Amino acid sequence: MGRNFLIEKSTETHIVFDDVEVKYSEYVYGLRDVSLKIKPGEFVFFVGQTGTGKSTILKLLSKEIRPTAGTVWLWGVDLESIPDAEIPLLRRSMGIVPQDYGLLPRKNVFENVAYAMRAIGATKREVRQRVPEILDMVNLGHRVDAFPDQLSGGERQRVAIGRALINKPSLLVADEPTGNLDPENSWGIMELLLELNRRGTTILVASHDVLIVERMDKRVITMQGGRVASDETPTALPLESTVVLDMTDSEVIENPHVDVEDGLSEPLDSVSTQQEVSPEPEAEFPHEEEATNA
């Protein structure tokens, strides 16, 4: 059944956007001339106001949206070359956390994750084994029997993230994961994403939560009018030292380019926006039956 996206690829870049344009109508653009490169294991924030194209970028990756021009490459594979019938396969290579959690109200935490696993062909035994692991990973081991309406916003988001992990994805895409959460819960979610990132997962987050984005001190791509306005990679590493847990500090909002910890400001607009794109279209991947992924 075509390319297998579940296999970790050894290409240098995980994701490449090459002059991508999304045009909704003659004058309405979702994205314009977006070129990006994201390396495996990166943690990238997409920020910007509503309608500037953050979600569009994420949706291009899962082929919910198609580019009207340009190319999106994932592990060296041109997404346009993936036929509709293989979109499920593509989506199994990533974890998608939707903005509204997308939980089933009549199923409890365990069943919500189990349902998604069953839907992609896992057996009951696999479900019994893997779901507790996942729920432990997202710190919900004690809430397995709770229904979504009994959960806090943060817990719901954890379920959604847990569900996104069922495919052991190399890429996790989250659209406004802290959009509806209070600062404390927001931070908890970010810590979870950081932990997943530490384990090697590439994480892409669309967010307008400036506070969180600043404190995370990760690569930030700012969108404006469908274009990349800035692409900043933090200079100060490692990330542990830059993480600040005290969420009461609000002065960071006033100067988004000031790093909380060391006070450094280093806008790097020119660094990655104009990067030369060199995808490898010849990189074809082993043919594998869909069944083996299940």
Add this chain to the structure above:
Amino acid sequence: MLDRIEFLIMEALVAIRRNLLMTFAAVSTAAVALFLLGGLAYVYWQVNKLATDVSGKFEVRVWLKDEVKDAQIGTIAARIRKINGVKKAFWVPKAKEWEKMQNESPEMTRGIDQNPLTHSFKVILQELGDAPGVKRQAQQMPEVMPDGVVYMEDQQELMDKVLRIVRWVGGLLGSILLITAAILIYNAIRLTILARRREIRIMQLVGASNLTIQTPFIIEGILQGATGGLLAALLIKAAQSIFQNEVKNIMLAATFPTFPTWTAIALLVSIGAVFGATCSYLAIREPLRYRVGSGT
């Protein structure tokens, strides 16, 4: 594999449970439509068989003129027997025929004092196709009444007419109802899709295959159609036995062929299943396509 099938069937059953009223409407309409179509097909089949059976016992009646005397019968019989295509010819004396008629239908013959019948011959043909030739030659005999040669021409036509009416009425009513049932099953599936859009979205999100997403809806359609077919078969069986009992009350001697219950059930259930599958397939084609938008 079993695990997989179980998941898909459970999904379909959950969908039906959530959507009981619509399911009921779809199933009952499919049942009535298939009942009409199936029932009329059965009637058609029976009438058709009857028509064929009757042709097998094909006979021509030759009515003689009133003035023919008993003494002439012998020679007339000999002449009739000589006609090409005639196998046997029996004389039916008018007194005997009248007596028989009075016994069989007393209401019809009451009040008629004089025997209105004439002598006649019952002619058995060698072949069905000989009827027109025999009729022509017998009609030329001076002793035969004008238009006195009667065979099943009329009945055959009547049978034809009945068959045609059954076919038309059944076809028309059945089709209308079948279309209604199709719309209802289609609607039921669409409603199910609406009721289950969260599940569908999640399945699409985590990369469930199209087959996994679509199969429960097809199963739902098949179950609806097949249940409709089963109900239709049972309804036909019930209608047939009611009809049979009614007729037997009037005519004790009437015999009926055994109703092929299992064949009817198998046939209607499979027709219903195919019908339901088709309707649900049409219903899911568009809304379940992977497409732009997050589905919220």
